[in-house]
Amino acid sequence: MTGPVPRAEIVVDVAAIRHNVRVLKELVSADAPVGLMAVVKADGYGHGMVEAAAAAREAGADWLGVATIEEALTLRAAGDHGPLLCWLSAPGDDFAAAVAAGVEVTAYTVDELDEVAAVGSGAGEGGARVQLKVDTGLSRGGASRDRWRDLFAAAAGHERAGRIRVTGLWSHLAASDEPAHPANDAQEAAFREAVALAAAAGLDPDVTHLANSAAALLRPSAHFDLVRCGIATYGLDPAPGVAPRVGLRPAMTVRARLVMSKPVAAGDGVSYGHTWVADHDTTVGVVPVGYGEGILRAASNRASVWVGDDLRPVRGRVCMDQLVVDLHGELPPPGTEVVLFGPGDRGEPTAQDWAAAADTISYEVVTRVGGRLVRRHVDSDVDPDEEGTAP
Template sequence: MTRGRADIVVELPAIRHNVALLRQHAGVPVMTVVKADGYGHGLAPAGQAAREGGATWLGVATIDEALALRAAGDTGRVLCWLTVPGEDHAAAIEADVDVTVYSRAELAEVVAAAAGRAARVQVKVDTGLSRGGAPRGEWEELFRRCADEERAGRIRVTGVWSHFACSDEPDHPANDAQQAAFDDALALAAAAGLSPEVRHLSNSAAALLRPAARYDLVRLGLASYGLDPAPGRSPDLRTAHRPGLLPAMGAVARLAMVKRVAAGESVSYGHTWTADRPTTLGLVPVGYADGVPRHAGNRAEVLVRGKRRPVRGRVCMDQFVVDLGDDHAEPGDEAWLFGTGLLGEPTAQEWAEWCDTISYEIVSRIGGRFRRGWVDESTRGSNA
């Protein structure tokens, strides 16, 4: 890619590699989750790369995301799972998207929207996350209603699924409890006469850490993009001839200014950092409006001219400052916020630790005035 003022660089071969590696490791079909604009990697490009890596399904949160995939040319199986009353289920059904229901009221909306066409429906049950999904006391009746609608030809129940709360902590007792509850739900679905195509419970962490919970399909979100969903706990997927997960995203900006400051001079709002010696500062022209966490001030690092440089003072809306010491640098030099780490730059996981969050948030929130581009073997530097 030709570098602009600030760029997000997405390596599509890394997504293909990660999906293929994870599919081989899991031993069951995979759904790559591309919600939230592909975790910041780009909905359609990430989805296409995942398909090429072997993803049978793509998963999104909203109907709009599902329709955007269809508009971009995706024709494979797509599941969406987060709607509010009155949303356009008809558009999703017409676009051959599998929709998720949590309740009898939502099922009724889907049936009404189908208008004579058999809607593909998956039922999500709440097994202990206490977020989306049918509460346990409603499972039996919801499955019975689904079976009635399926016999009438108004829907086809293609899946039953749920979501772990603590899969990144493999010894947490909630994991066993949720899997047992999910098995109960599957038994109730079968008793109602349902035979779904896919039963799925595992997200990225469970797909790596809990083989017994893989069922017919695993949903791979963060791991598809090369980031560890359970830092320090996930298995090493590398072999003698093949690398492990490859981070697909890098974020880089060009220094806007380089200036010398004297000992005793303070930096940025609130003067939270004061130079204890003469030093050189570099101005990085991105800030919290671009998804750089404000609380990275005085904690994070970037790579400039092959060396880690600490962030000094508070991150501002449009910019932040790094300490270059006595090293030479010039306006226009690249400052890598994060990337693969192979060249010494920080990783998204390191930024997450500096900011007391998770890498999911780092990659999905970065954006704003960054220009995003996708790098592939055949098209080096397609920008958007």
């Protein structure tokens, strides 16, 4: 790396993403062929959408998944031309641009389906490519159970008229990270009912899919034709303490340079509100990241970082631009490396450790980090000197 060393940065190892996709594909296809969709919404869960998508494709991802049409069009503009599904739209969204770019859009309602069909009539080759989403118990997006027949009938009518081609039918699980939760059996049964009703209406979608990352690892019966892997693509555990260890590699490291170190005496308070007061003489270090970079304020006084070769606890409240850590009497010089989280190979905290400290999930940790941080992509398969995400 040339040029000035960043004050703080996100380092993403695209080799880890490729590795994770290969691991997941092999796992879900162990007993029968199952496709894999790498979900790269929300800027690739904070890892960089375009770079994550390219790495996933290189590793054999059959599909990419995003939330919005804008995300899908960004991928097309970056040169991705493979199967690509988006699933979140609002009235007036640019379905015409999505259809023209060969993006598969999702319809929840008859009105939404009609809106897509209106632009699909001039698309040729069977019209717009549409997937139908049914609500099987998450009570979020998707057609309510009492609307399934209407949605399927409308879709079949549009398909016969050549305005759309129904390529998929899908739903989303509410509690797949809790294998014993009764919602899992109920939702899978409901989805099978929806598949049967769609067939009775004359629909023959190319793919049916229900499983997310946790279900991909924990619920083979929910694999159907395709699994959608989001957080697992980036090497993070979708069901901590429950899912089997399958060799996923976290792809993201967040690191910074120490701004200063200084002594504090017993009785001195640290950071806003003095929520931590030293009970003995010690030293502290100032790290130039805070909630302006998406560092979780809720982890104040609970999280740790890695300085030198040891864990150093966060002391006091995380501020907008900086946080303070206990250096246990040491005074490392300015510029010393601080790893907030990484793969954990050297003992440094992981995104899951920060999630536990803030009483949240690793998804939030990696997707919200950013702000003034520089993001850099490395490829440890190509340049071993980069050491992947290990700084």
